[in-house]
Amino acid sequence: MPEVEKSAGKKKNMIYMLARASRCHNCDKKLERGDLAKLEDRDNDREALCRSCAQLDAFVLVPKGKAQVTRLATKYSSISYVVLQWDETWKSYNRVGILAEPAAVERAEKETA
Numbered sequence: 879m880p881e882v883e884k885s886a887g888k889k890k891n892m893i894y895m896l897a898r899a900s901r902c903h904n905c906d907k908k909l910e911r912g913d914l915a916k917l918e919d920r921d922n923d924r925e926a927l928c929r930s931c932a933q934l935d936a937f938v939l940v941p942k943g944k945a946q947v948t949r950l951a952t953k954y955s956s957i958s959y960v961v962l963q964w965d966e967t968w969k970s971y972n973r974v975g976i977l978a979e980p981a982a983v984e985r986a987e988k989e990t991a
């Protein structure tokens with residue numbers, strides 16, 4: 879088992895919706911455009927990690943249109959991620975939603991129903 883990296887910064891957890899196909903740096907799985915991946919800066923390179931390797935398989939995507947669910951799911955989930963997508967037109971990242979624990983999303987959806 880690899881040791882869990884302890885990050886010093888209090889950076890927000892970011893997950894990226896890939897704008898082009900890639901490969902997981904860890905397991906070499908093929909990643910398609912639109913797949914979610916964690917990108918990590920190593921030296922001068924960016925490494926992509928697939929959902930399984932980033933341990934995000936169980937997480938549920940809440941699209942950004944659901945503002946209430948997003949807010950509550952972020953609150954209830956012990957860990958959540960902001961999902962970003964690169965916008966070629968604007969040359970910037972757009973927030974497309976969040977990833978949160980399934981139980982948190984379920985609870986949030988019930989409360990906003």
Ligand SMILES: [Zn+2]
Nearest residue numbers: 902905928931
């Ligand atoms: Zn992988």
